[in-house]
Amino acid sequence: xxxxxxxxxxxxxxxxxxxxxxxxxxxxxxxxxxxETTRGLLEKGLKSTVDEACLPVKLAVGHVLDLxxxxxxxxxxxIVSTARREYICPKxxxxxxxxxxxxxxxxxxxxxxxxxxxxxxxxxNLFYAVGRYFTRNPARIYMAYQASLKSLHSHYxxxxxxxxxxxxxxxxxxxxxxxxxxxxxHPYNIYDRYISMNMLKRLRDYGARVVTADNLPEYVLRAExxxxxxxxxxxxxxxxVGAAFYYFNRPEVDGLIHVASFGCGPDSMTGELIERxxxxxxxxxxxxxxxDEHTGEAGMVTRLEAFMDMVRWRLNLDNxxxxx
Amino acid sequence: MKxxxxxxxxxxxxxxxxxxxxxxxxxxxxxxxxxxxxxxxKHAPEFACMPLKLNLGNFMEAAELGADTMVMAGGCGPCRxxxxxxxxxxxxxxLGYQYQLVVLEPxxxxxxxxxxKIKHITGHQSWRKVINGIRFGYHKAEAVDELEKTANYCRPxxxxxxxxxxALQAALKEVIAADTPEKLPAARKRAFEIMRSVPVDRLRPVxxxxxxxEIYTLLEPxxxxxxxxxxxGMGVEVDRSIxxxxxxxxxxxxxLVKNKRSSKTAREKAVKYLGHFVGGHGLETVGNTVLYAEQxxxxxxxxxxxxxxPEIVAQSILPRVSTETGIPTMTLIVDEQSGEAGLVTRLEAFVDLLARKKQTGEVxx
Ligand code: SF4
Numbered sequence: 194x195x196x197x198x199x200x201x202x203x204x205x206x207x208x209x210x211x212x213x214x215x216x217x218x219x220x221x222x223x224x225x226x227x228x229e230t231t232r233g234l235l236e237k238g239l240k241s242t243v244d245e246a247c248l249p250v251k252l253a254v255g256h257v258l259d260l261x262x263x264x265x266x267x268x269x270x271x272i273v274s275t276a277r278r279e280y281i282c283p284k285x286x287x288x289x290x291x292x293x294x295x296x297x298x299x300x301x302x303x304x305x306x307x308x309x310x311x312x313x314x315x316x317x318n319l320f321y322a323v324g325r326y327f328t329r330n331p332a333r334i335y336m337a338y339q340a341s342l343k344s345l346h347s348h349y350x351x352x353x354x355x356x357x358x359x360x361x362x363x364x365x366x367x368x369x370x371x372x373x374x375x376x377x378x379h380p381y382n383i384y385d386r387y388i389s390m391n392m393l394k395r396l397r398d399y400g401a402r403v404v405t406a407d408n409l410p411e412y413v414l415r416a417e418x419x420x421x422x423x424x425x426x427x428x429x430x431x432x433x434v435g436a437a438f439y440y441f442n443r444p445e446v447d448g449l450i451h452v453a454s455f456g457c458g459p460d461s462m463t464g465e466l467i468e469r470x471x472x473x474x475x476x477x478x479x480x481x482x483x484x485d486e487h488t489g490e491a492g493m494v495t496r497l498e499a500f501m502d503m504v505r506w507r508l509n510l511d512n513x514x515x516x517x
Numbered sequence: 518m519k520x521x522x523x524x525x526x527x528x529x530x531x532x533x534x535x536x537x538x539x540x541x542x543x544x545x546x547x548x549x550x551x552x553x554x555x556x557x558x559k560h561a562p563e564f565a566c567m568p569l570k571l572n573l574g575n576f577m578e579a580a581e582l583g584a585d586t587m588v589m590a591g592g593c594g595p596c597r598x599x600x601x602x603x604x605x606x607x608x609x610x611x612l613g614y615q616y617q618l619v620v621l622e623p624x625x626x627x628x629x630x631x632x633x634k635i636k637h638i639t640g641h642q643s644w645r646k647v648i649n650g651i652r653f654g655y656h657k658a659e660a661v662d663e664l665e666k667t668a669n670y671c672r673p674x675x676x677x678x679x680x681x682x683x684a685l686q687a688a689l690k691e692v693i694a695a696d697t698p699e700k701l702p703a704a705r706k707r708a709f710e711i712m713r714s715v716p717v718d719r720l721r722p723v724x725x726x727x728x729x730x731e732i733y734t735l736l737e738p739x740x741x742x743x744x745x746x747x748x749x750g751m752g753v754e755v756d757r758s759i760x761x762x763x764x765x766x767x768x769x770x771x772x773l774v775k776n777k778r779s780s781k782t783a784r785e786k787a788v789k790y791l792g793h794f795v796g797g798h799g800l801e802t803v804g805n806t807v808l809y810a811e812q813x814x815x816x817x818x819x820x821x822x823x824x825x826x827p828e829i830v831a832q833s834i835l836p837r838v839s840t841e842t843g844i845p846t847m848t849l850i851v852d853e854q855s856g857e858a859g860l861v862t863r864l865e866a867f868v869d870l871l872a873r874k875k876q877t878g879e880v881x882x
Contacts, residue, residue, distance in 0.1 A: 426594030
């Protein structure tokens with residue numbers, strides 16, 4: 194008899210999925226990832242969350258609903274903190290409770306917490322607690338955990354080598370790109386094809402190479418973010434600011450796009466800081482996009498196209514200037 | 518050095534007392550108003566919450582009065598508030614204001630950290646005097662809280678409409694005027710006499726509503742559109758889940774002052790519905806709702822600024838709390854567009870509902 198654990202394709206899925214999958218599979222547990230986002234899936238989420246929640250949270254609820262009747266458990270760790278003295282966002286702290294109190298007839302939630310806020314804390318607590326559901330043998334849990342760490346690290350290496358979380362192979366960043374665009378945003382916004390309205394693919398179709406914060410090693414992001422007057426206490430936004438500051442100074446990057454969720458608290462702060470930084474210290478074009486469930490595809494396409502025109506125009510201008 | 522700090526309800530009274538006792542020059546910004554908000558909205562990020570916008574407006578208005586040093590509280594997340602001071606400072610700088618910034622962060626381990634910053638502001642005062650100053654400010658906060666609580670009791674019971682509010686203003690004046698710790702007890706006594714002179718009908722039946730939510734919205738009447746007064750006028754006795762002195766005690770003194778209502782019970786009550794703290798007062802919002810239900814209140818109103826993250830978590834859990842405990846709840850979200858008329862209609866509808874529920878309850882009993 195084999196059990197299935199459901200994993201919502203949302204929130205930090207894009208960072209941790211390889212680790213989670215390896216862990217469960219090593220324990221002989223099947224995993225099922227929710228289907229890719231569709232309008233229908235999103236709409237289910239919208240119905241089960243308060244209006245004021247941000248789009249990513251509503252979407253995550255939709256993904257939980259998508260799994261609800263098809264799995265024995267849902268893996269929904271309470272991600273308190275993934276780095277010392279930092280958080281993701283208050284909503285991540287309460288997410289399992291938001292789900293539990295709004296959806297009836299859920300399969301059991303594996304909602305143990307992952308909390309690396311304090312010095313010396315480890316992810317192992319989470320995996321041990323979850324592993325106990327499926328085996329009584331601590332050594333097996335430990336081995337599965339070690340294997341999962343390996344997957345995680347090779348995932349990181351792939352990203353630093355230029356891959357993005359949702360893709361395989363090298364077919365995407367094609368050689369003949371003439372411009373490079375940095376896309377700065379929460380992973381669950383920019384990598385979800387539906388939510389981002391396929392922004393990454395569109396940019397590539399326009400002939401751009403795309404880079405994100407995840408292509409940079411952690412230490413670079415942190416070093417760059419130190420330009421802020423005070424360290425940010427949100428990990429993802431710290432990564433975003435770090436990446437923005439870094440790419441602003443890279444000659445090979447021709448433009449930046451900042452993607453924020455409508456009503457997102459942390460984004461409202463870091464978006465402001467990035468824009469101010471851009472105005473003070475950089476000549477690179479910056480496009481700020483805010484997305485929510487009502488954002489129209491047509492409008493976004495127009496803005497992207499206009500932005501790409503501007504990037505190219507700038508580039509040509511610089512080339513002319515250089516040849517004089 | 519002319520110090521300015523942003524408004525949050527009557528907090529200015531207690532900080533002003535403390536700083537002036539320490540011979541620091543203080544500029545109290547004009548009370549938050551439409552104009553303050555407009556200034557803030559114009560220059561702050563769109564999705565910043567209302568407190569940030571008002572803070573910004575306060576600082577801009579105070580600059581015209583000669584303030585040159587902004588003092589702000591800080592924090593270490595996950596609520597945005599912890600980063601406000603720096604964003605506000607950056608915006609002001611780009612606008613050409615020459616503000617010096619001092620951030621008072623809630624001490625991580627020891628009250629000494631906070632005292633150090635206070636020492637920086639107060640210059641060469643002795644520790645003893647500084648501590649007396651803090652104590653003085655704190656006692657003023659306590660006095661103000663007591664007056665407000667009395668007013669919340671009197672309002673729904675007053676015989677002539679408006680007497681409570683007039684008395685409250687007069688009483689506050691007494692407390693504000695006391696400029697040394699020695700004068701405070703007498704001033705406090707006079708203030709309470711004023712409040713006691715409000716004729717009330719003690720037997721009048723009233724509804725009781727608990728207010729929960731984000732602290733700035735709870736404390737700042739401009740943001741919550743004077744909700745306590747409005748409800749009082751509708752015959753409701755209001756209990757606010759957090760008062761200034763309680764907040765100071767918990768967050769700045771780390772609970773040093775005993776015998777104060779603390780949020781610990783509330784947090785314990787919340788666990789059933791929300792298993793982890795979520796920043797701000799999200800956990801307390803859930804827990805206090807449970808507490809109010811247990812204490813037989815007729816209803817609970819949650820208030821939050823648009824986009825406030827911890828409160829959104831709480832908001833999405835309150836319906837379940839309400840079904841399980843039977844206490845009706847309502848959520849009010851404030852932003853720069855909230856109109857007065859709309860609020861009054863919603864409050865009236867809610868109060869009506871509570872009144873009807875109470876009646877049927879009594880008939881059945
Ligand atoms: S960080 Fe922003 S987008 Fe992400 S969950 Fe929090 S509020 Fe929503």
